[in-house]
Amino acid sequence: MLAHLAIKDFAVVRSAELDFGRGLTVISGETGAGKSLLVDALGLLSGLRADSGVVRHGAERAELTAQFALDDASPALAWLRENELDEGDGDLACQWFTCQIRRVIRADGGSRAWINGRPATVTQLAELAGLLVEIHGQHEHQALLARASQLALLDAYGRTEHELAAVAGAARAWSELTQERATLLAQGDVSDRISWLEHQFAELDRETLDADSLAKLHADHRRHAHAAGLIAACDSAFAQLGGDEGPSLTRALHHVRGELQRVAEHEPRLNDIGAMLDEAAIQIDEALVLLDRVRGDLDVDPDAFASLERRIGRIHELSRKHRVPAEQLAGQRDSIAEELERLRGADERLQQLDAEIAGAHAHWRTAADALGARRRTAAEALSKDTTALIGELGMGGGRFEIALEPNDSERPDPQGAERAEFLVAANLGQPPRPLRKVASGGELSRISLAIEVAALGLDAVPTMVFDEVDSGIGGGVAEIVGQKLRALGASRQVLCVTHQPQVAAQGHAHYRVSKAASEGVTQSAVQSLDAKQREEELARMLGGVEMTREARAAAKRLLADVE
Structure with missing residues (x-):
């Protein structure tokens, strides 16, 4: 107020x-x-x-x-x-x-x-x-x-x-369906578009583009690119940790452990140190097992490296072509697939839309008739x-009427099928006129x-x-x-x-x-x-x-x- x-x-x-x-x-x-x-x-x-x-x-x-x-x-x-x-x-x-x-x-x-x-x-x-x-x-x-x-x-x-909410909802549903139909009709002949999209989809679908596969591809490429250095580093580490020839860390640990064990009876704390050295020896043994496994996976293979290079090159080319990062190529492929599905089913969808639009119009008419009945009573x-x-109020003989006039629009109207006009006859015997024309x-x-x-x-x-x-x-x-x-x-x-x-x-x-x-x-x-x-x-x-x-x-x- x-x-x-x-x-x-x-x-x-x-x-x-x-x-x-x-x-x-x-x-x-x-x-x-x-x-x-x-x-x-x-x-x-x-x-x-x-x-x-x-x-x-x-x-x-x-x-x-x-x-x-x-x-x-x-x-x-x-x-x-x-x-x-x-x-x-x-x-x-x-x-x-x-x-x-x-x-x-x-x-x-x-x-x-x-x-x-x-x-x-x-x-x-x-x-x-x-x-x-x-x-x-x-x-x-x-x-x-x-x-x-x-x-x-x-x-x-x-x-x-x-009733008004039902009419508005029916009109909105009809409008959305007609808009979808207009969008499909505006596409015209889509055969060329379908052919182009099929080519685009085939290029993308030939590649494995999920995030895990791309990450593995780049990891494999880095490993093959540095295969020689990785092999040399693994061999050197294996020799220093536990090789059969020359000094190694494993033999040094066993030697130190033995010397401490011989004098531990005079100093009990040396037993704690010995236990730590035993744990270190175990860790080194496990490291040697994993190191041997890694070394077994390494191989200088020029053909495999070249194949990885070509695959990465194709992905980079697709990324430039579609103007998206490589990580978004999978989403691009899926979007193309969705559009292809829509275009291939456009004719069938148009036929469905005609039936749905007619049904929506009939639903609006039913709701509008119910609203109109309530309005006439009111x-x-x-x-x-x-x-x-x-x-x-001193206007003896005056008369007030509400005329409900049909809405001539062919489109379902959210406000219903009629419009109201307030009419007034200010004096007895006068015809009612629109309220807005009362002088x-x-x-x-x-x-x-x-x-x-x-x-x-x-x-x-x-x-x-x-x-x-x-x-x-x-x-x-x-x-x-x-x-x-x-x-x-x-x-x-x-x-x-x-x-x-x-x-x-x-x-x-x-x-x-x-x-x-x-x-x-x-x-x-x-x-x-x-x-x-x-x-x-x-x-x-x-x-x-x-x-x-x-x-x-x-x-x-x-x-x-x-x-």
């Missing part, structure tokens, strides 16, 4: 800061005081086009800032996280998160925007604000004028989440409830209010703003409008700009906008009213400029009736 709104050098407002809570907040003031400027500010923060005319005369720029409080399940918070514009973990103790939108409009007509302190585009402002606030009143602010919003509200009212109920409320801003606001109340605020937007919703009405109808707004405030945060005391009395909170001349310039100021000040403001709204005893008494009665 909207928690705080700050305005600086905007139109006739030098500076104003407003705090908002839950329920219904009303904003009143004299004609021309600038009540609707707060709505205009929210509109600009929602991405509406700005011009230099909104900057207060004599100022360099206008600054607008809105602070929103979001819960963890908020679609707006999900959008912020998706766009990496969230502010971290928020207040985890109470599961509330904050979002700040700021916009600066310069006197030269330029503007900049920020979301949580990060630069943002006007498009991003509009996307985010569409999840945070709905402004009802002027045509350019009216969210319900968009047909997409109308369909979304109808789906929320009809609780069609399950449209009838919402039309009936809204029509009744329109009558209560009167006051009628449009009241119709929007009726729709929202009938739908019980089922759309996901947490804050609703009604600008001059009571235009052209008075008396008992105004009181009903106020009651409906207060009822809507039980499930959504509602802000209402009003000039009707019957509406203003229904507010949980009340702001007054006033204007005065300062330094030769008219300026507006915004004030939060306490109980006594509210009574005075309602008396002014009832009695006009002259505050009579009767007006104050009537104001008290209005407030008492609400309590």
Whole structure:
């Protein structure tokens, strides 16, 4: 919900800061005081086009800032996280998160925007604000004028989440299959491609390319390349360790062991040394066995070495040809094999795809028919409830209808097989017209209010703003409008700009906008009213400029009736 709104050098407002809570907040003031400027500010923060005319005369720029409080399940918070514009973990103790939108409009007509302190585009402002606030009143602010919003509200009212998800899934499956088919058809005649791939695969398949085989190949090559040196080193080591001719380490160890054993009775610690020498002799014997085995594997074989050289050369050539390291040649071979399999089965796959695409389309049609049935039932109920409320709001004889028009697209649509159009007949005997073509801003606001109340605020937007919703009405109808707004405030945060005391009395909170001349310039100021000040403001709204005893008494009665 909207928690705080700050305005600086905007139109006739030098500076104003407003705090908002839950329920219904009303904003009143004299004609021309600038009540609707707060709505205009929210509109600009929602991405509406700005011009230099909104900057207060004599100022360099206008600054607008809105602070929103979001819960963890908020679609707006999900959008912020998706766009990496969230502010971290928020207040985890109470599961509330904050979002700040700021916009600066310069006197030269330029503007900049920020979301949580990060630069943002006007498009991003509009996307985010569409999840945070709905402004009802002027045509350019009216969210319900968009047909997409109308369909979304109808789906929320009809609780069609399950059917809508089924339709979207079926449409996605159909799209993926048609894309696969288009990709196969785009390949055209693939016989040349198959022949070339078969040649590539044969070259790679002739070689053993797994990692262990490549490692063994290089080890064998190094051994043959250094065979002579390895043989000489092994022979020399064998002779020095245990050769039959000349001195050797084995005979030296046995000699030392014998000398120590003869005198060990005089020094027992020499027995420990003797044991160590015995272990060393055992290790040398084992080394001689392994050395003899290694020497037996060594042989100077020019033919074998040449064969290894040729094989390594072929692998290097394949590596250059395919532009991958030798270690990745096996993967390259497998990729070629997979592509060959796909191409060889392309004709068969195309035939399968035709059947699968037809089946996916039939599945979408079944799901879309189920969704359409739910929508028709919801449209009838919402039309009936809204029509009744329109009558209560002073539009006797008015009628609200929801027309479900077929979607002419041949492609399965994730949104279903129809589109919604909200239609309104403002007076008895008039044909219903699209809501977006209703001329009167006051009628449009009241119709929007009726729709929202009938739908019980089922759309996901947490804050609703009604600008001059009571235009052209008075008396008992105004009181009903106020009651409906207060009822809507039980499930959504509602802000209402009003000039009707019957509406203003229904507010949980009340702001007054006033204007005065300062330094030769008219300026507006915004004030939060306490109980006594509210009574005075309602008396002014009832009695006009002259505050009579009767007006104050009537104001008290209005407030008492609400309590």
